[in-house]
Amino acid sequence: MIPLFATIRVRHHGSGKRSGFRLWLPLFLIWLLLAPLVLVLLPIFIAACLVFRVNPFRAIGAIWSLLTALRGTHIEVDSARNAVLVRIS
């Protein structure tokens, strides 16, 4: 299943000030918005695959499996001055 949500958090503690942001991205909405674009770009992608002698079906399969495998990714870096979190669920 493709990821549905993503959380991005950036924090910065510098000279007594705290700044940063927290983004909660509803990816399912982004996929919906991108779907028509994907359909438009698909023939170009297939043509590019054929030019570079890559099986387009294998390429689409690999990209799809990469996309579906993203769920559960968690990357967190926390230091005294900066903190970054990326979570895909």
Next chain:
Amino acid sequence: MTEDRRQILDMLAEKKISVDEAERLIAALGEDAEPGSAGNGALARKDPKYLRVLVDTIDPKEGPTKVNIRVPVQLLRAGVKLTGLIPAQARDHMNEAMREQGVNFDVNRLNPDNLEELIDQLNDLTIDVDQAENNTKVRVFCE
């Protein structure tokens, strides 16, 4: 411990079967047994879902730094599958660029079998790097 498992261990103790044969038989029992049944789990092999990398260090600029990465194993598999689609010329360029950066790694040698072997090994062991000089601790394991 189930009766079957006890019998296998008895046969091993009596040297009627080899260690490899006992291992195979116990593994077969684990596959046959229903999930959650008594004795299952401890010996049955479970497929790891995530690769974890934990780093705890003291950076000269940033101070104490913690890195916590959880990557789905499926993502690694998909990534390796994707490298198979990269045209040979592009792979050579990648190798060259990595060599220039001091990373002597051949992308052509990356294949799903190697990855499965790595995951299999990580399922059984944890890589712990403890560097006292700069207080760095690295832990790589599967869960």
